[in-house]
Amino acid sequence: MMVDVLELAPRPLASSLEELLADAVRREPFPTSDSRSGATLERVTSADGSTRVLKHVHVDHDWTMRFSGDVGCHPARVWASGLMDVLPERIDHGVIGVAAGLGRDGLGAAILMHDFSGAMVPPGDDVLPLEQHLTFLDDMARLAARTLGWSDDVGLVPLGNRWTWFNHDSLQVEADRGWPDPVPKIAFEGWARFAERAPADVLAVIDALRRDPSPLVARVQDTPQSFVHGEWNLRNLGTADGRTVLIDWTYPGEGPCTYELAVYLALNRARMPQSKEDAIGRFRSSLARESVGIEWWFDDQLAVSLVAALVVFGWEKALGPDDELAWWCDRAREGAARL
Secondary structure: OOOOOOOOOOOOEOHHHHOOOOEEEEEEEEOOOOOOOOOEEEEEEEOOOOEEEEEEEEOOHHHHHOOOOOOOOHHHHHHHHHHHHOOOOEEEEEEEEEEEEHHHHOEEEEEEOOOOOOEEEOOOOOOHHHHHHHHHHHHHHHHHHHHHHOOOOOOOOHHHHHHOOOOOHHHHHHHHHHOOOHHHHHHHHHHHHHHOOOOOOHHHHHHHHHHHOOHHHHHHHHOOEEEEEEOOHHHHHHEEEEEEEOOOOOOOOOOHHHHHHHHHHHHHHHOOOOOOHHHHHHHHHHHHOOOOOOOOOOOHHHHHHHHHHHHHHHHHHHHOOOHHHHHHHHHHHHHHHOO
Protein backbone atom coordinates (compact mmCIF):
# COMPACT_ATOMS: atom_id res chain seq x y z
CA MET A 1 0.00 0.00 0.00
CA MET A 2 1.65 3.19 -1.22
CA VAL A 3 0.35 6.64 -2.09
CA ASP A 4 1.48 8.66 -5.09
CA VAL A 5 -0.21 11.93 -4.13
CA LEU A 6 -1.76 13.02 -0.85
CA GLU A 7 -4.93 15.05 -1.22
CA LEU A 8 -4.13 18.21 0.73
CA ALA A 9 -6.35 21.14 1.73
CA PRO A 10 -4.09 24.13 2.44
CA ARG A 11 -4.55 25.93 5.75
CA PRO A 12 -4.53 29.75 6.00
CA LEU A 13 -1.75 31.46 7.94
CA ALA A 14 -2.45 34.43 10.19
CA SER A 15 -0.63 37.52 8.96
CA SER A 16 0.17 38.82 12.43
CA LEU A 17 0.38 37.82 16.05
CA GLU A 18 -2.62 40.05 16.77
CA GLU A 19 -4.73 38.13 14.28
CA LEU A 20 -3.64 34.78 15.70
CA LEU A 21 -4.46 35.87 19.26
CA ALA A 22 -7.64 37.78 18.51
CA ASP A 23 -9.56 36.23 21.43
CA ALA A 24 -6.71 36.26 23.97
CA VAL A 25 -7.20 38.15 27.22
CA ARG A 26 -3.95 37.22 28.97
CA ARG A 27 -0.42 36.15 28.05
CA GLU A 28 2.27 34.99 30.46
CA PRO A 29 5.60 33.13 30.26
CA PHE A 30 5.32 29.37 30.12
CA PRO A 31 8.62 27.91 31.32
CA THR A 32 9.17 24.20 30.92
CA SER A 33 12.11 22.12 32.05
CA ASP A 34 11.94 19.97 28.93
CA SER A 35 12.32 22.77 26.36
CA ARG A 36 15.88 22.80 25.06
CA SER A 37 15.70 24.33 21.61
CA GLY A 38 15.79 28.00 22.59
CA ALA A 39 12.23 28.67 21.43
CA THR A 40 10.08 30.87 23.69
CA LEU A 41 6.77 29.60 25.08
CA GLU A 42 3.82 31.52 26.50
CA ARG A 43 0.57 30.45 28.11
CA VAL A 44 -2.38 32.25 26.54
CA THR A 45 -5.78 32.56 28.22
CA SER A 46 -8.74 33.05 25.89
CA ALA A 47 -11.92 34.99 26.59
CA ASP A 48 -13.77 31.75 27.39
CA GLY A 49 -11.21 30.89 30.08
CA SER A 50 -9.48 28.12 28.16
CA THR A 51 -5.68 28.07 28.03
CA ARG A 52 -3.42 27.51 25.07
CA VAL A 53 0.31 27.47 24.46
CA LEU A 54 2.04 29.90 22.11
CA LYS A 55 5.44 28.93 20.72
CA HIS A 56 7.67 31.52 19.06
CA VAL A 57 10.19 30.11 16.59
CA HIS A 58 12.96 31.85 14.67
CA VAL A 59 16.25 30.58 13.32
CA ASP A 60 18.12 33.25 15.29
CA HIS A 61 16.95 31.84 18.62
CA ASP A 62 16.39 28.13 17.91
CA TRP A 63 19.54 26.07 17.42
CA THR A 64 17.50 23.10 16.16
CA MET A 65 16.29 25.23 13.25
CA ARG A 66 19.86 26.24 12.49
CA PHE A 67 20.95 22.59 12.56
CA SER A 68 18.27 21.58 10.05
CA GLY A 69 18.99 24.55 7.78
CA ASP A 70 15.53 25.99 8.32
CA VAL A 71 15.26 29.47 6.84
CA GLY A 72 11.82 28.74 5.36
CA CYS A 73 10.15 28.12 8.73
CA HIS A 74 9.12 24.49 8.37
CA PRO A 75 6.60 24.60 11.27
CA ALA A 76 4.62 27.25 9.37
CA ARG A 77 5.06 25.56 6.00
CA VAL A 78 3.87 22.14 7.14
CA TRP A 79 0.74 23.69 8.67
CA ALA A 80 -0.04 25.80 5.60
CA SER A 81 0.39 22.82 3.27
CA GLY A 82 -2.37 20.83 4.96
CA LEU A 83 -0.03 17.89 5.59
CA MET A 84 -0.82 17.80 9.28
CA ASP A 85 -4.42 17.01 8.39
CA VAL A 86 -3.47 13.68 6.79
CA LEU A 87 -2.39 12.25 10.14
CA PRO A 88 -4.20 9.13 11.30
CA GLU A 89 -7.20 9.89 13.49
CA ARG A 90 -5.34 8.46 16.47
CA ILE A 91 -2.69 11.22 16.36
CA ASP A 92 -3.43 14.74 17.65
CA HIS A 93 -0.90 17.35 16.46
CA GLY A 94 -2.28 19.98 18.81
CA VAL A 95 -1.94 22.97 16.46
CA ILE A 96 -4.76 25.51 16.35
CA GLY A 97 -3.24 28.15 14.10
CA VAL A 98 0.02 29.68 12.91
CA ALA A 99 1.16 33.23 12.19
CA ALA A 100 4.07 33.47 9.78
CA GLY A 101 6.45 36.10 8.46
CA LEU A 102 7.50 37.25 11.93
CA GLY A 103 10.82 38.51 13.26
CA ARG A 104 13.95 39.46 11.36
CA ASP A 105 13.46 39.15 7.61
CA GLY A 106 10.13 37.41 8.23
CA LEU A 107 11.89 34.12 9.01
CA GLY A 108 9.93 33.33 12.16
CA ALA A 109 6.49 32.15 13.16
CA ALA A 110 4.21 31.78 16.16
CA ILE A 111 2.37 28.51 16.68
CA LEU A 112 -0.79 28.44 18.79
CA MET A 113 -1.45 25.02 20.32
CA HIS A 114 -3.86 23.31 22.66
CA ASP A 115 -2.52 23.18 26.20
CA PHE A 116 -1.66 19.52 26.66
CA SER A 117 0.37 20.12 29.82
CA GLY A 118 -1.48 17.44 31.75
CA ALA A 119 -1.38 14.93 28.89
CA MET A 120 2.32 14.90 28.03
CA VAL A 121 4.72 12.21 29.20
CA PRO A 122 6.10 13.62 32.47
CA PRO A 123 9.78 14.63 32.50
CA GLY A 124 12.11 12.42 34.47
CA ASP A 125 13.53 8.92 34.38
CA ASP A 126 10.47 6.78 35.12
CA VAL A 127 9.94 3.88 32.75
CA LEU A 128 7.07 4.42 30.34
CA PRO A 129 3.99 2.22 30.85
CA LEU A 130 4.22 -0.66 28.39
CA GLU A 131 0.79 -0.02 26.90
CA GLN A 132 1.59 3.64 26.18
CA HIS A 133 4.96 2.75 24.66
CA LEU A 134 3.38 0.14 22.37
CA THR A 135 0.68 2.60 21.36
CA PHE A 136 3.32 5.13 20.34
CA LEU A 137 4.97 2.51 18.12
CA ASP A 138 1.64 1.49 16.63
CA ASP A 139 0.70 5.08 15.83
CA MET A 140 4.13 5.75 14.36
CA ALA A 141 3.48 2.80 12.03
CA ARG A 142 -0.01 4.12 11.20
CA LEU A 143 1.47 7.46 10.11
CA ALA A 144 4.03 5.66 7.96
CA ALA A 145 1.36 3.46 6.38
CA ARG A 146 -0.93 6.39 5.68
CA THR A 147 1.78 8.30 3.79
CA LEU A 148 4.14 5.60 2.44
CA GLY A 149 5.43 6.59 -0.98
CA TRP A 150 4.88 10.32 -0.49
CA SER A 151 7.40 12.71 -2.08
CA ASP A 152 7.98 16.16 -0.61
CA ASP A 153 6.68 18.84 -2.97
CA VAL A 154 6.15 21.30 -0.11
CA GLY A 155 9.76 22.20 0.69
CA LEU A 156 10.20 20.75 4.17
CA VAL A 157 13.36 19.33 5.78
CA PRO A 158 15.54 17.82 3.02
CA LEU A 159 16.53 14.23 3.66
CA GLY A 160 20.26 14.96 3.83
CA ASN A 161 19.75 17.72 6.39
CA ARG A 162 18.42 15.20 8.90
CA TRP A 163 21.88 13.69 9.11
CA THR A 164 23.93 16.88 9.39
CA TRP A 165 22.74 17.53 12.94
CA PHE A 166 25.65 17.84 15.35
CA ASN A 167 28.16 17.54 12.53
CA HIS A 168 31.43 19.46 12.46
CA ASP A 169 30.05 22.47 10.58
CA SER A 170 26.89 22.80 12.69
CA LEU A 171 28.86 22.73 15.91
CA GLN A 172 31.38 25.24 14.56
CA VAL A 173 28.51 27.67 13.92
CA GLU A 174 27.42 27.35 17.54
CA ALA A 175 31.00 27.74 18.78
CA ASP A 176 31.35 30.93 16.71
CA ARG A 177 28.18 32.22 18.35
CA GLY A 178 29.69 31.58 21.79
CA TRP A 179 27.65 28.45 22.58
CA PRO A 180 24.40 30.31 23.35
CA ASP A 181 22.58 27.03 24.09
CA PRO A 182 23.82 24.16 26.26
CA VAL A 183 22.97 21.13 24.13
CA PRO A 184 25.33 21.85 21.19
CA LYS A 185 28.23 22.38 23.59
CA ILE A 186 27.43 19.10 25.36
CA ALA A 187 27.34 17.44 21.93
CA PHE A 188 30.76 18.86 21.08
CA GLU A 189 32.16 17.38 24.27
CA GLY A 190 30.32 14.12 23.62
CA TRP A 191 31.90 13.71 20.20
CA ALA A 192 35.32 14.03 21.84
CA ARG A 193 34.31 11.16 24.13
CA PHE A 194 33.05 9.18 21.13
CA ALA A 195 36.50 9.50 19.54
CA GLU A 196 37.99 8.00 22.71
CA ARG A 197 35.44 5.24 23.34
CA ALA A 198 34.22 4.01 19.94
CA PRO A 199 36.09 1.21 18.15
CA ALA A 200 38.40 2.56 15.45
CA ASP A 201 36.43 1.04 12.56
CA VAL A 202 33.15 2.51 13.79
CA LEU A 203 34.74 5.91 14.47
CA ALA A 204 36.05 6.04 10.91
CA VAL A 205 32.63 5.24 9.43
CA ILE A 206 30.71 7.68 11.62
CA ASP A 207 33.17 10.52 11.17
CA ALA A 208 33.09 10.11 7.39
CA LEU A 209 29.28 10.17 7.34
CA ARG A 210 29.17 13.19 9.64
CA ARG A 211 31.23 15.01 7.01
CA ASP A 212 29.29 13.64 4.04
CA PRO A 213 25.93 11.90 4.61
CA SER A 214 25.24 11.42 0.89
CA PRO A 215 25.83 7.62 1.05
CA LEU A 216 23.01 7.40 3.61
CA VAL A 217 20.73 9.50 1.42
CA ALA A 218 21.45 7.48 -1.69
CA ARG A 219 20.87 4.16 0.05
CA VAL A 220 17.56 4.99 1.75
CA GLN A 221 16.23 6.52 -1.46
CA ASP A 222 16.19 2.97 -2.81
CA THR A 223 13.42 2.31 -0.28
CA PRO A 224 9.96 3.89 0.21
CA GLN A 225 9.73 7.22 2.02
CA SER A 226 6.92 8.58 4.20
CA PHE A 227 5.80 11.86 5.69
CA VAL A 228 7.71 11.99 8.96
CA HIS A 229 7.43 14.11 12.10
CA GLY A 230 11.16 13.97 12.74
CA GLU A 231 11.49 13.56 16.49
CA TRP A 232 9.36 11.06 18.40
CA ASN A 233 11.04 12.12 21.61
CA LEU A 234 9.05 11.51 24.79
CA ARG A 235 9.06 15.22 25.55
CA ASN A 236 7.00 15.65 22.36
CA LEU A 237 4.60 12.81 23.17
CA GLY A 238 1.57 12.31 25.35
CA THR A 239 -1.85 10.72 25.54
CA ALA A 240 -5.19 12.57 25.60
CA ASP A 241 -8.64 11.04 25.27
CA GLY A 242 -7.07 7.78 24.12
CA ARG A 243 -5.14 9.44 21.29
CA THR A 244 -1.41 9.99 20.87
CA VAL A 245 -0.41 13.63 21.25
CA LEU A 246 2.50 14.48 18.95
CA ILE A 247 3.71 18.07 19.18
CA ASP A 248 6.70 20.17 18.01
CA TRP A 249 6.46 19.92 14.23
CA THR A 250 9.87 21.50 13.64
CA TYR A 251 11.45 18.77 11.47
CA PRO A 252 8.70 17.46 9.18
CA GLY A 253 9.36 16.15 5.71
CA GLU A 254 10.01 13.15 3.54
CA GLY A 255 12.04 10.40 5.15
CA PRO A 256 12.35 6.71 6.03
CA CYS A 257 9.86 5.60 8.64
CA THR A 258 12.52 3.41 10.21
CA TYR A 259 14.53 6.55 10.99
CA GLU A 260 11.55 7.79 13.03
CA LEU A 261 11.86 4.50 14.89
CA ALA A 262 15.65 4.81 15.23
CA VAL A 263 15.32 8.28 16.76
CA TYR A 264 12.71 6.96 19.20
CA LEU A 265 15.08 4.16 20.22
CA ALA A 266 18.04 6.51 20.57
CA LEU A 267 16.39 9.30 22.54
CA ASN A 268 14.05 7.30 24.76
CA ARG A 269 16.12 4.19 25.49
CA ALA A 270 16.42 4.83 29.25
CA ARG A 271 12.64 4.95 29.67
CA MET A 272 11.53 2.17 27.33
CA PRO A 273 9.81 -0.78 29.04
CA GLN A 274 11.14 -3.30 26.51
CA SER A 275 14.35 -3.97 24.63
CA LYS A 276 15.22 -2.19 21.42
CA GLU A 277 14.91 -5.50 19.56
CA ASP A 278 11.38 -6.02 20.87
CA ALA A 279 10.43 -2.44 19.98
CA ILE A 280 11.71 -2.98 16.44
CA GLY A 281 9.69 -6.18 16.24
CA ARG A 282 6.57 -4.36 17.39
CA PHE A 283 7.00 -1.62 14.79
CA ARG A 284 7.56 -4.20 12.07
CA SER A 285 4.42 -6.12 13.02
CA SER A 286 2.45 -2.86 13.27
CA LEU A 287 3.36 -1.99 9.69
CA ALA A 288 2.28 -5.46 8.61
CA ARG A 289 -1.08 -5.01 10.37
CA GLU A 290 -1.53 -1.83 8.34
CA SER A 291 -1.18 -3.92 5.15
CA VAL A 292 2.22 -2.49 4.31
CA GLY A 293 4.36 -4.82 2.22
CA ILE A 294 7.72 -4.61 3.98
CA GLU A 295 9.54 -7.72 2.80
CA TRP A 296 11.70 -6.11 0.13
CA TRP A 297 12.80 -2.96 1.91
CA PHE A 298 12.37 -2.95 5.69
CA ASP A 299 15.60 -4.66 6.77
CA ASP A 300 17.80 -2.55 4.49
CA GLN A 301 16.11 0.69 5.48
CA LEU A 302 16.27 -0.14 9.17
CA ALA A 303 19.99 -1.03 9.06
CA VAL A 304 20.83 2.25 7.33
CA SER A 305 18.55 4.24 9.64
CA LEU A 306 20.29 2.84 12.71
CA VAL A 307 23.73 3.86 11.49
CA ALA A 308 22.25 7.27 10.56
CA ALA A 309 20.99 7.62 14.13
CA LEU A 310 24.52 7.09 15.43
CA VAL A 311 25.78 9.71 12.95
CA VAL A 312 23.43 12.17 14.65
CA PHE A 313 23.45 10.95 18.26
CA GLY A 314 26.80 9.21 18.67
CA TRP A 315 27.84 11.99 21.03
CA GLU A 316 24.95 11.14 23.35
CA LYS A 317 25.77 7.44 23.28
CA ALA A 318 29.40 8.23 24.16
CA LEU A 319 28.18 9.92 27.34
CA GLY A 320 26.20 6.84 28.39
CA PRO A 321 26.86 3.27 29.54
CA ASP A 322 29.15 0.83 27.77
CA ASP A 323 26.42 -1.60 26.73
CA GLU A 324 24.36 1.12 25.08
CA LEU A 325 27.32 2.45 23.09
CA ALA A 326 28.31 -1.09 22.10
CA TRP A 327 24.79 -1.87 20.81
CA TRP A 328 24.82 1.15 18.53
CA CYS A 329 28.36 0.48 17.34
CA ASP A 330 27.31 -3.04 16.34
CA ARG A 331 24.36 -1.62 14.43
CA ALA A 332 26.68 0.90 12.75
CA ARG A 333 28.83 -1.92 11.41
CA GLU A 334 25.76 -3.71 10.06
CA GLY A 335 24.39 -0.56 8.46
CA ALA A 336 27.71 0.49 6.94
CA ALA A 337 27.96 -2.91 5.25
CA ARG A 338 24.79 -2.06 3.29
CA LEU A 339 25.95 1.33 2.01
